[in-house]
Amino acid sequence: MSGPALLTADEPEEAAPLLEPANALLDELVAFGRFCREDHAREAGTGTGDGAVHRQPVRVRRYLARREIPVCVVTLTLQETIGLRFADGVRLPYRHNSATWPAGQPLAGHTSVPPGQAPFGWLRTFFSHWAMIPDDGPAVEGEFHRLLRSALWICHTSGTRPAVEYLADLVESGQVVNSLSAAWAAHALLAADSRTGSPEELVASLMEGRLPREPRDWLVFYPSLGDSGPVALSREGRAAVESLVVRGWRLVDETRAAPTLDAWLSRLAALDGVLRFVRRTVTWSVAEVSLPLQAILSQFEELNADIAAAVFSIEAGESIGAGVPGFREHQQGVEQISRNSGDATGGRFRRERLLLPPSVYETVDEPPWPDWSEPGRHIEVPWRICHGRTEEPPPGPRAGRRRLFPGRRPRPASVREDPSRALALYPEDPRLWLTLHERLRSAGHHRSAGAARQLSERMARRAAAGG
Numbered sequence: 323m324s325g326p327a328l329l330t331a332d333e334p335e336e337a338a339p340l341l342e343p344a345n346a347l348l349d350e351l352v353a354f355g356r357f358c359r360e361d362h363a364r365e366a367g368t369g370t371g372d373g374a375v376h377r378q379p380v381r382v383r384r385y386l387a388r389r390e391i392p393v394c395v396v397t398l399t400l401q402e403t404i405g406l407r408f409a410d411g412v413r414l415p416y417r418h419n420s421a422t423w424p425a426g427q428p429l430a431g432h433t434s435v436p437p438g439q440a441p442f443g444w445l446r447t448f449f450s451h452w453a454m455i456p457d458d459g460p461a462v463e464g465e466f467h468r469l470l471r472s473a474l475w476i477c478h479t480s481g482t483r484p485a486v487e488y489l490a491d492l493v494e495s496g497q498v499v500n501s502l503s504a505a506w507a508a509h510a511l512l513a514a515d516s517r518t519g520s521p522e523e524l525v526a527s528l529m530e531g532r533l534p535r536e537p538r539d540w541l542v543f544y545p546s547l548g549d550s551g552p553v554a555l556s557r558e559g560r561a562a563v564e565s566l567v568v569r570g571w572r573l574v575d576e577t578r579a580a581p582t583l584d585a586w587l588s589r590l591a592a593l594d595g596v597l598r599f600v601r602r603t604v605t606w607s608v609a610e611v612s613l614p615l616q617a618i619l620s621q622f623e624e625l626n627a628d629i630a631a632a633v634f635s636i637e638a639g640e641s642i643g644a645g646v647p648g649f650r651e652h653q654q655g656v657e658q659i660s661r662n663s664g665d666a667t668g669g670r671f672r673r674e675r676l677l678l679p680p681s682v683y684e685t686v687d688e689p690p691w692p693d694w695s696e697p698g699r700h701i702e703v704p705w706r707i708c709h710g711r712t713e714e715p716p717p718g719p720r721a722g723r724r725r726l727f728p729g730r731r732p733r734p735a736s737v738r739e740d741p742s743r744a745l746a747l748y749p750e751d752p753r754l755w756l757t758l759h760e761r762l763r764s765a766g767h768h769r770s771a772g773a774a775r776q777l778s779e780r781m782a783r784r785a786a787a788g789g
Contacts, residue, residue: 324689325668326409326411327341327345327409328345328348328349328408328409328412328414328418329341329344329345329348329407329408329409329441329765330406330408330409331400331404331405331406331407332404332405332409333404333405333460333769333770334643336767336769336770337400337404337767337770337773338770339706339742339762339774340400340404340742340757340758340762340770340773340774341406341562341768342742342743342745342746343396343742343743343745343746343749344396344397344400344406345546345662346442347393347396347397347440347702347749348702349584349588349609349700349701350389350700350701350704350746351389351496352495352496352588352704353496353587353692353700353701353704353705354389354496354583354589354704354707354768355448355452355495355496355497355498355707356387356496356588356591356592356595357496357587357588357591357701357704357705357708358378358381358382358385358452358499358704359431359493359494359498359500359595359706359727360378360495360499360500366693366759368442378443378499378589379455379456379457381707381708382453382455382741384707385450385452385459385704385707387706388447389703391784392471392474392749392781392784393749394442394445394446395749395777395780395781395784396777397422397442397443397445397514399777399780400773400775401440401441401442402778403772403773403776404769404770404773405634406435406441407441407518408434408438408439408440408444411434412433413432413433413434413435413445413491413493414432414433414439414495415430415431415432415433415434415444415445415488415491415492415495415497416430416431416433416439416447416448417429417447417448417468417469417472417492417497418430418447419450419451419454419468419541419544420541421450421532422443422447422450422490422637423537423541424443426465427469427536428472428476429472429537429540430472430475430476430477430478430488431779432476432488433489441678441695448497450677451468451497451499451607453515454468455499459595462500462502462503462506462761465499465500465502465503465691466507467501468504468610468641469489469492469504469507470507470510470511470528470545471541471543472488472492473485473486473488473489473507473508473511473512473538474524474525474528474529474578477511477521477524477525478521478522478525478533479521480521481521481558482512482515482521482524482556482558482559483558483559483561483562483565484513484564485511486508486511486512486562486565486603487562487565487566487569489504489507489508489599490504490508490566490569490596491600491725492504493595493596494569494573494592494596495591495592496591496592501595501598501599502598502602502626503603504599504604505598505602505606506602506606507604508562508603508607509526509550509603509606509607510545510550510551510617511524512555512559512562512563512603512607512661512742513542513550513553513607515555515556515558515559516526516553516554516555516556517553517557517560519669520776526668528545529543529545530543530544530565531685533645533710540674542714545586551606552606552607552608552609552610553607553608554558554607554609554610555592555607555608555609556585558605558679563603563604563607563615566599566600566603567600567603567615567618569596569600570593570596570600570618570622571599573593573596573597574625574677574756575588576589576592577589577637577677578676578677578678578679578680579679580679582694582698583646583698584698584699584700584701585700586678586694587701587705588700588701589634590629590677593629594629594630595627597622597623598626598627599623600619601619601623601626605617605619605789608675614758621674621675623700624674625674625675625677628652628653628656628675629675629677631649631652632652632659632677635648635652636649636709637648637709637710642675643670646678646682646694649678649770650678650685652678653675653676653683654683654720656671657671657675657676659671660675664787669742682694696722699743699746702747702748703747705780727769727789739753741755741761742758743780745758749781750781750784751781752777752778752779752781752782752785753778755774755775755778755781756774756778757773758774759771759774759775759778
């Protein structure tokens with residue numbers, strides 16, 4: 323969806339029909355985490371007092387009920403049969419808790435850093451953290467403690483800047499329920515870094531004055547935070563803040579380079595969360611914000627407002643014909659204001675505010691690619707749960723698909739014509755796995771065919787048991 327494949331296998335060419343749904347489902351998980359983050363969903367809570375309705379927990383439970391078991395079954399089976407693993411260079415962050423932390427393994431880290439993580443282990447941590455969200459309100463404080471614990475592990479082994487960047491990695495990859503809690507943890511690190519002389523001292527200062535000696539010391543602790551406002555950052559702290567600013571602009575560039583609507587919406591949500599994380603971290607942590615940094619924070623705030631307009635336009639696409647063309651009109655209005663204010667060529671607007679890919683922004687009528695017509699298989703389930711007017715995704719392929727470019731014809735090929743594509747939406751369907759098994763067997767790909775057969779049988783047993 324948004325770059326090179328995250329997963330590979332022992333024989334990637336033969337296993338390609340199995341890797342396609344596996345990669346699509348992993349892309350979907352990341353997109354879900356980005357879409358469902360509370361500071362991104364405008365309707366995280368409605369009402370007040372005991373009768374308040376908190377939408378985020380409902381959406382999380384709905385998504386986990388639909389995806390957790392099928393995706394775990396697919397991933398574990400492919401890991402055991404075709405050697406499914408993360409592709410070289412894939413650097414997804416992970417963080418364990420008491421339920422998922424294997425003995426002798428790091429509490430937190432990245433999949434590319436030895437000993438790394440197998441895909442199924444990473445999935446367990448992803449689902450476990452989202453399942454911890456409380457039913458009755460925001461998860462900020464509880465998640466803050468868990469995030470700080472993981473960041474302190476990184477700080478202890480690598481330093482303050484890598485720990486702050488690790489928190490940004492978690493936000494970017496959809497593994498944070500609310501970016502407020504991540505910014506709070508980053509502030510705690512930067513404040514402690516300003517008054518200590520080494521990573522060991524920093525960790526000890528936040529963990530009751532001593533370094534953890536046993537795993538249980540990491541799992542059960544109450545950070546000694548004190549009452550710290552903005553501080554004079556150390557050299558390491560300044561480097562951390564600079565890296566966050568660079569990340570923000572990098573994500574802007576990646577959003578503009580999105581090849582499909584699926585990739586654009588997912589990257590847009592990642593950008594929104596990271597910019598909010600950066601703004602909060604800097605505001606809470608930096609005692610004297612320089613004028614250039616103030617200007618950048620203002621630009622990030624404007625981008626957050628533009629992203630909110632984009633999400634509203636896409637959500638409203640089905641009912642009022644807005645969608646991508648509606649947001650393009652919004653961006654054109656912003657450009658006109660910029661030109662009227664002295665940006666004669668529109669260059670400043672394109673540097674600071676443009677979010678659509680230039681080829682889409684400059685399109686007069688329809689988008690240049692069919693993949694910009696509607697959300698596709700990589701995001702349809704989480705998009706409908708987190709942003710759709712109907713809470714449930716459609717029951718069958720292409721039924722009731724959201725049209726974001728009104729009047730455009732749907733793609734000619736039905737996903738049922740290609741079981742690999744269909745399985746990205748319906749991994750629980752044993753018939754699709756059986757069809758894929760038959761095709762792989764006919765092609766002489768017996769190892770992959772056996773994996774598809776196992777998945778067909780496991781999904782059939784699950785369906786028979788009512789799971």
